[in-house]
Amino acid sequence: MANINHTYLLGNLTRDPELKYTNEGMAIAEMGIAVNRRWRDFSGEENNAVDYFNITAWNSLAENCAAGLKKGDRVILGGHLNLRSWENKEGKKYNIINITADVVALSLEFASKNSQADLSIKTKKKALPQGQKKQPEDKTEPGQKSTAEDINDSPDFTSNSL
Numbered sequence: 001m002a003n004i005n006h007t008y009l010l011g012n013l014t015r016d017p018e019l020k021y022t023n024e025g026m027a028i029a030e031m032g033i034a035v036n037r038r039w040r041d042f043s044g045e046e047n048n049a050v051d052y053f054n055i056t057a058w059n060s061l062a063e064n065c066a067a068g069l070k071k072g073d074r075v076i077l078g079g080h081l082n083l084r085s086w087e088n089k090e091g092k093k094y095n096i097i098n099i100t101a102d103v104v105a106l107s108l109e110f111a112s113k114n115s116q117a118d119l120s121i122k123t124k125k126k127a128l129p130q131g132q133k134k135q136p137e138d139k140t141e142p143g144q145k146s147t148a149e150d151i152n153d154s155p156d157f158t159s160n161s162l
Contacts, residue, residue, distance in 0.1 A: 005080045007099060009053065010107060011035035013073050017057070019066035029062035031055050033075065055079070057101040065104055074107040 014032035021027055037049045055077065057065045069075065079101040087093050 006078065007081060008076065008078045009033055009035055009099070010076045010109075011053075011074070013069060013071050013075060014052065016071050017062075017065045017069050019062060027059055027062040027066075029057040029065045031057075031065065031069070033077070054096070054098050055101050055104075056082075056098055057104060061101060061104065065101075069104070069106070074109060075104055076107045077101050077104040079103075 011033040014034050017029040017031040019027060019029050031054075033053050033055055035051045035053065037051065038046060040046055077099075079099045082098045082100055084096045084098060085093065
């Protein structure tokens with residue numbers, strides 16, 4: 001029998017990611033997400049509720065979350081559920097369900113052109129027609145041979161001269 005433990009959430013961060021490191025040097029980012037739910041009851045009345053979840057990211061994902069996300073950002077994330085259980089000094093048992101993120105991304109669902117000004121134009125790549133490869137920039141000095149094809153086409157080089 002197969003087991004599945006995976007969840008996807010779309011919501012807003014409730015706090016800035018808090019970056020910490022383990023004694024072994026592994027990065028951990030802890031953050032919270034609020035997910036709004038809307039539904040209509042049997043009488044047709046609209047209802048709203050908010051669910052709050054604790055999120056943990058590890059290693060480079062943790063560092064990227066801490067560097068690039070802030071409270072209020074709309075994110076979509078995928079991860080798996082973890083149950084943490086412990087007992088306090090008085091013997092009372094506690095259980096907390098936490099989500100360990102496998103992937104976290106900004107949602108552009110409500111983004112406007114103006115709010116995207118922070119995204120660097122340098123990261124945008126122009127799509128090439130299918131099957132066409134990007135040509136490398138020519139950084140050669142005038143009169144200098146730049147590629148193996150240019151050198152092979154040169155009148156002073158022939159395969160017979162080897």
